Amino acid sequence: MPSGLGRTRSGRREPPPGRCSVRIVGGRLEHPDSHTLERFLATGGNNSFRKALLEMTPEAVAAEVLTANLLGRGGAGFEAGRKWGMLRKAKRRYLVVNGDESEPATFKDHLLVERDPHQLVEGASIAAYAIGASLAVIYLRGEFALGLERVQEAINDAYRIGALGRDIFGSGFSLDILLQPGAGAYICGEETALLESLEGKRGFPRIKPPYFPAVIGLYGAPTIVNNVETVSNLPWIVEHGGEAFKSLGSGRSTGTRLFALSGQVNRPGVYEVEMTKITFRDLIFGEEYGQGLAPSRNLTAFIPGGASSPWFFPEHLDLPLGQDEVAKAGSMLGSGSVIVMDDSSCPVRSAWRIARFFARESCGQCTPCREGGTWIDRIMERIEIGNGREEDLDLLLDLCDNISPGVVWPPAQTTICVLGPSIPPAISAAISRFRDDFLLHIKEGRCPHA
């Protein structure tokens, strides 16, 4: 990096800080050269893949993953082992690794693809072996230019050392991995939209049923779609066993997770933590983690699992970082991204910005999402800049209700996918918690925080 750039720094990140009893996906990140083949091989790289291929049957690998109770890290939190078990019997099967990571405030996969691409390739290879995939595709968000280069290099390396291609490590197992760049469309993170995109089409989510690509996926063949972080856990699980993974965390939330902390917090970043062992308060205020807010600022709200999850407020700070614990409190851990808002920020503006994002990223096929999203965006913008009307609040809630009937959690929907129903949580949370703020905007004809 050129020096003297002041506060500007490149995409290279420091290893995730934070104390964790064990590092599972972030183990290699303490090394500045963690992305190189040399470091990968020097730190046990491919040992797990080798072990899986030469010492384990595919079913045995799948069984370990089932035992581990590895929850998907892409957002929906579905057990990877169970998903694999649903794979329809067919001649051709595919594995697709979802690295589209576009959910606002989510940046953990970005770290993994840039800093440990070989682990990703190894994890994908193990998954492909376990499910008997004939071809694996790693789909990365197109904007990850450096990540794309690093993963392509890792794939090239793997072919060179015999870890991909025909008869890998003399096991008789053959596999190709392709790297597919996206081209800038958030909806392609939704797994069926991703498959459409991968087939060279617009990223229109597919209508359900079938409910799972494991039944009909890429090119009509059964397909497993797993998140980058999900598959990056596999080398560790194969090495240490599913039981060891399960012994971390508690309940259904096993192992560790990467949490991406951002917003108005002193030390934003990615932190690998053992699940359920710390609380949101620890994550936001803890010395090894977020280190609290700016001086004399108070927390007004935080979003626990990416922009589409319902907001949490100070009273939720002591909830542990666990899937079911958060779900029970009415939100979700989602993609593991926590956004912090303090009292210097305008909640109307935050809710509007989130609504605007989803409106812009609607694929456009469902009427409620296409039309409703933009409509809500326009109304919120009017309110934020001081052109709101009191009746707009009821209108907003009613429009939300027409996209996601009842505006409940988990959301009901009048749409094909849950992008549309991702708009109401922020709007309804903001209106119900910060109604006075909205009314102030309307009364004063301007944003009181501006």
Place this chain on the structure above:
Amino acid sequence: MPDELVSVTLDGQVVQVAKGTPIIEALDQIGVHVPRFCYHPRMSAVGVCRMCLVEVSGPRGFSLQPSCYLSVAEGMEVVTTSEAVRKAQGGVIEFLLANHPLDCPVCDKGGECPLQDQAFAHGAGETRYVEEKRHYAKPIPISRLIKLDRERCIQCDRCTRFADEVAGEALLDFRGRGNAIRISTFSSVEFDSYFSGNVTQICPVGALTATPYRFKARPWDLTQSASTCGWCSFGCQVSVQASQNELTRVLGIDSDAINHSWLCDRGRFGISEVNNRDSRVLSPWLREGGARREVSWTRAVGAIAEVVKQAKARNGNASVAVIGSGRLNLEDSYAWAKLALDVIGTPLVDGLLGQGGIAATWFERAASIEQALSSRALIALNVDPKEEVPVLHLRLREAVRKGLHLIEVNSTATSLSAMAATSIQLSPDKVGELAEVVMRSVPGGEGDVVILVGGLNRAMDPAVTSGILQSLVAAMPEAKILSALGAANVHGAFLAGLSPGVLPGAGEGALPSSWRAPADSSRANYANILRAASAGEVGVLILLDCDLEEAGVAPAAIEALGERCALISLASYESATSRASAVTLPLATWSEARGSMVNGEGRMLRLGEQLEPAGLSKPGWVAASLVASDLGNDMSIFTAGDIWAELKTWGGAFAGVEPEIFNSTLDGPLLPVARWNAGGPPRALDPVATPGIASVRRQGPDFRAGAVLDPHATGTGSAPTAKVLTAGRLAAADARAGVSVEIGVAGEDEAWLVLARRVYEADARLAANPALASFVRDDRVMVSPARLARLGADDGDRVRVIGSVEIEAVVHSDASIPDWAIAVEGRTIAVMHLVDGAGWSRVRLERLNG
């Protein structure tokens, strides 16, 4: 196989429905109409508009689901009346209207717009949308026939799905994302498809409109009747709509058996020539002393009777000859057959332009379209459905997708080639062994095979096709035939007896007293008749809606013919033939007279009357009856009903045919009626699938079950008076014997001509149609790259094609043309004169300098 039934509860009503039925269709069946936009019964469900949401029970209780996409399942409960459903549907309507312009008063769809109708039924009535609406440039012509108004579009995916899924021409697609999503062609590339007009029919708003129809009429000013398209023999069912005695538009009716609501653009837009009075023959004409004069019907008919009498007196009955065209309807064909064979007593009658051999093999083993599409193997012989019977191409695509095994036998690549499991080349040197080669490609035995036969290559005598057909049939006695012979009612002309070797009904039935024999199949071939006429052996040549120029006779030759004999023409449009005729009678054209026709599967179809006949035109059967009267024999035909009554007595194809038959079917009966499985009552048409049919005032035939139709009520009220017929026998055996033609050999520098039929080709009707005339392609010659190289020419050079005439055109290299062939396509009728009447026409090429 009966469908498996499941038991479902729809709004509290327990019903049995075939498994796999979409919920929306199950609800339609019990009369519950769920609002909808993107759903179309003839395309796959996409469930994107979200208008049809209903509550459906599932493992986790009731949830809102698109009823168009989800199918019924055993034990399923569906609720359409709950508050949740009402709220969701109202929400979708409001969202759709948010950005929709408020221009209903000037919108072509106003009055028949599903969005307007459903907003009225399910919307709030008052807008809460105060933001600025979307703006787009408009209207954008996306083709010569269609204009797009993007602001009105509701992104229902119907047009785009049609283009990709039904037509297989993905020329129209979405562009952009989210709120900015819009339909679009690729930059400057036109939506150039034979089927483009369908998107204007299925658009549920006024976004896609047909340029020829724009601002022509409002739905409440229109009247309509059910009819059949008159452009080809597929027999698409249509609603013909008119305003103030002008045809305004044609919409496809969703006939299960035939067109599934689709039409080709020729059928849809091929109407303005009917309105174009300048092109029409509006009164009888008589040529006296070299000048053509308008005369009364009485004068003209009297003159015809006079020349006929004179000719007969001079040279006997065979000095009068009749050539038909397949454009006459069934009633006209029968009346003229009767006049020619029974009253005049000439054996020289051919209404099939030489395709009699094919037709004779066809009827006794006619397959329905449905049978052909669900057969084990379909052999397509000398046919390109997309060019000859276009909508069959759409049906075929669907069938092939569902697994139909298609074997193509053609001289060059066609639209079938991409779909066919096997393509076999039909080359002049292989004609003899062709049947054997084809047989080898039919998988597993011979049962359940259908042969689709057409007349694709005009340069090959129909007798060649007929010969191949007969050897195939000889090898596969069980095989059935679906005919794609192009002219609309060519099959009806055959069954009416306006054809060599066959009596009306094509059966072994009764024979009226004086009508002893069918036309003479050895002499009455159309080519033979023409030859005899040019040789001066025919005194009177009667041409029934047949322009000899279109049939390949040069205008000078037609004039010469007019010198040699008395040309009598019955015509709707002026042509080289009508102008050379001694007498011309004005013929009521398509949609100007009720009647019927028979399509290539042998189905009898109604032709509706929507207009007063132009000028002094009359139905063809009236003209026949008048001429007969003047010849001293009124034929006992005073109404169209008389003809039907008489047809029935012929038995065979017409056994059991009653006018009431049309009351119980949307389509019409397969002939003979015994072959026809009418099934249940016809399905109610989905008003949102083709909005323009439901909204327009009906006159006459209704489109739903239970409506009473009388296709032949002419208003004269006279009861049918059938002749008492005596028994007789059919002397048509000779027509069914194999026909063999000498193909000959090509000279050193010659090649075999391939002159493929095209949807748009030089034709008096197309020339008179401003909407379609520009689609006729310029003359061009296509040869193999090797031949082009031998010729020393470059792609795009001009060449001279030398055959029975000479034409000049641009030459292109085309790898799909075999080296033995020269393919010619053309705008000028001159191109058709390259056909020399030999078994297979030959031509040679010369490079033009400069």
Place this chain on the structure above:
Amino acid sequence: MARFEGEMLGRAERLASLYPDPRSAIIPLCHLAQEQDGYVTEEAIAHIGELVGATGAEVQGTASFYDMLKFEPVGKYVIGVCTNISCMLRGGYELLDAASNTLGVPPGETTADGIFTLEEVECVAHCDKAPAVQINYRYFGPVDSDAFAELVGQLKSGELDEQVPEHGTLIRVLRDAPPPIPLEEIDAERARQDAEREARAASREV
């Protein structure tokens, strides 16, 4: 030079042959077209259609769905300033205003010299470095108005040439691997493994 030729054509054909269905190459081919011309030209769309067996309308329909694909010429550097929630909370909009002032063009436009195109972008997954900026999809952050001006200066002087290639060049590492194993071969291999799998299952049952 809008159609692919020479080496670019070779790369394009290799891309199209990589997938079980060549249409899967549409997006990579659009990126390739941008690498060649800086944006996706109409001729490139038509050529891509030919290479993968799709109509121009289909390729355009797919391509126009994606924000990174441009159909008009853009600057040598496309600068995206993120204003999504995490960046907004840390000054994303203020940075966008500053960037607009520095470059003298509003978001969505290209400077008169054709060097810079400024864009407001959605979350680029760089939220811990908010407000984040991407230049031809290379990431920078946190960036304030001074740092932005400095970045612009460095781009102009060529100091960042190595890190930031011209717009259109996305992945500078080409796939270096044997052609994918033919699916038929993998099918056979699959059948063998499945048989083994079943044998194992059967022997467990015994």
